[in-house]
Ligand SMILES: Nc1nc2c(c(=O)[nH]1)N[C@H]1C(S)=C(S)[C@@H](COP(=O)(O)OP(=O)(O)OC[C@H]3O[C@@H](n4cnc5c(=O)[nH]c(N)nc54)[C@H](O)[C@@H]3O)O[C@H]1N2
Ligand SMILES: Nc1nc2c(c(=O)[nH]1)N[C@H]1C(S)=C(S)[C@@H](COP(=O)(O)OP(=O)(O)OC[C@H]3O[C@@H](n4cnc5c(=O)[nH]c(N)nc54)[C@H](O)[C@@H]3O)O[C@H]1N2
């Protein structure tokens with residue numbers, strides 16, 4: 001019998017917490033959890049100057065199993081000094097994500113050269129000189145790429161962007177291209193800004209949440225306490241998700257006695273569309289509202305542009321087309337339309353279920369159209385909320401870790417540094433992989449993350465990365481990407497985590513709130529350095545004192561002064577080190593319907609229904625996160641929520657099992673466009689027929705990169721696969 005719990009959160013989260021506390025020491029863990037540092041996991045935002053486990057509204061305790069998981073992991077011991085002598089590359093290549101994570105903290109720099117059987121420890125001095133030489137000797141600056149995951153601070157992000165641009169390239173990219181890029185693009189097209197239109201506080205004033213393509217029960221647990229609050233005050237939640245996610249049906253919030261004991265019902269209406277069926281579903285709801293005369297025409301006329309064409313499209317498409325393309329019945333369109341029309345303050349929240357498609361930008365545009373047609377953008381307690389991933393993914397974007405700098409920022413940087421910056425557009429993340437495959441990248445500097453593991457088509461990604469002369473990783477711990485995504489030469493540098501850094505740093509939450517982290521002392525003994533220090537030393541070796549004294553920038557205050565000068569929205573960073581005054585970025589939260597477009601009106605865009613050209617036998621694969629993982633880092637192999645006992649399972653609907661003549665527990669081969677996986681265990685689950693789900697990153701070997709033209713984000717959620725007995 002397989003273990004499965006009856007609700008999200010609850011006792012299993014508490015037991016896990018106690019177990020982890022015992023492993024690393026309850027007092028030590030408590031002190032770390034309460035330290036004045038922004039939470040390390042998702043971008044919901046927690047901690048900072050108000051102390052750990054306190055949210056933006058000052059509420060305590062905000063308990064989350066995930067933040068404990070990340071914290072306890074950073075408190076593991078160090079990898080032994082002779083580990084790499086004893087363990088060759090061939091063994092390192094066999095490590096699973098969990099095994100790599102469980103090795104513990106990296107505490108000394110290591111290097112691997114082509115054809116060597118082993119990594120070997122090196123000194124920092126050697127590492128700096130080696131990397132600096134590679135940067136100086138690259139044929140052109142555009143032969144170098146810089147990648148950052150969303151964990152680094154604003155200060156590190158700004159240093160990275162400045163260093164790369166002064167060095168001479170715009171090849172500065174971050175994990176956002178595989179994450180919420182489509183949201184940023186679509187929001188900018190619609191309202192002129194690329195982030196949430198609401199503050200955390202707005203969730204306390206909404207009367208309905210439209211939650212689409214997201215699983216906060218596992219990935220943003222603290223959003224669940226907001227949803228239980230909403231339910232307790234009589235509000236409604238509509239969920240759109242091809243998988244019936246247990247925690248979105250019933251959730252137990254550990255810090256709320258009643259919810260913990262009885263569980264809180266979350267979804268009032270749960271619609272299960274086909275993966276990739278969201279545009280049809282959203283248009284179906286819009287068409288229903290239109291027919292019932294419930295579209296907010298006065299709002300559209302006063303505050304939007306382009307609505308006529310969007311409404312016309314909804315009129316023209318037939319309910320038959322919308323039903324077959326979404327997999328949702330006309331009566332469910334009506335149920336959703338009625339719920340929307342009955343509520344005055346609706347928040348539309350989404351995550352990867354919308355962005356991870358080759359039409360991800362259209363998905364978000366279609367959602368924004370519905371939010372506007374119901375008059376829900378630009379008033380308190382209502383609006384658009386992209387549920388962001390990494391704890392500071394939004395912040396590093398705000399400080400310019402992106403290939404395209406906004407023109408005013410670019411000009412400000414040129415003025416600040418008194419030098420001209422490169423004009424040639426930089427590569428996005430997937431373009432970098434392709435360029436590497438062509439032999440056009442000589443050096444890659446990656447700050448955190450797992451670029452290989454986050455890529456579609458793992459074998460192709462490995463082959464491309466292995467063409468790079470020198471790959472440099474800055475990392476707290478090891479992951480399989482360090483070995484599969486190695487270059488001809490690979491250097492891995494051990495870094496301090498946010499709460500171990502000697503200098504205070506800042507982070508930005510998904511609600512545009514900037515917090516200060518005070519740093520702390522290292523959890524382990526070793527030769528760890530901060531990311532910022534490493535960048536400054538390297539810049540100093542490569543560029544000398546030009547055009548700034550890079551060594552002076554090891555002091556975070558100095559970097560913040562530069563950011564404040566270059567980016568007016570972040571002027572509050574100037575003296576945050578002294579005042580400790582955390583702040584909300586101005587001009588992004590809309591409580592009135594006046595937007596940052598040229599006309600001040602929101603722009604609506606027609607979104608065509610996607611066309612899938614797979615053969616009839618193809619199933620649509622969703623690759624997702626299990627309950628016990630953070631991106632490519634796996635903490636627990638068992639997914640208690642979905643009853644999936646290990647990483648190599650496929651969730652299949654009953655109808656599909658019958659059609660394919662297979663049953664729960666069978667071992668099958670799953671074939672995708674890029675590769676196949678044998679011995680995959682079939683799990684019967686509550687998932688839309690025609691759709692199957694597997695865990696990321698293991699399933700990335702199956703998927704060919706099919707990227708959205710506008711956001712350049714791969715279709716991680718609607719890839720064709722075939723099941724073979
Ligand atoms: N514990 C934990 N927290 C995390 C992370 C983690 O790995 N672990 N990752 C962080 C990061 S970087 C991110 S980006 C976020 C990710 O947070 P999510 O976006 O919630 O993560 P996914 O597991 O990718 O799940 C997406 C959800 O979308 C649904 N879905 C898939 N395809 C479709 C579709 O076509 N339509 C609709 N409507 N739904 C669909 C899936 O069934 C799943 O429930 O979480 C962040 N927080
Ligand atoms: N098939 C499929 N692929 C996907 C996704 C999917 O849903 N399906 N999701 C995509 C998404 S949303 C994202 S955001 C990307 C994730 O892409 P990335 O952000 O590149 O990957 P992570 O797995 O978050 O990176 C984890 C690694 O970061 C390092 N690390 C952890 N903490 C720190 C730190 O404090 N400092 C430093 N320097 N390093 C640290 C550790 O080595 C750890 O193993 O993957 C994408 N890929």
Ligand SMILES: [Mo]
Pocket residue numbers: 175178179180389390
């Ligand atoms: Mo993400």
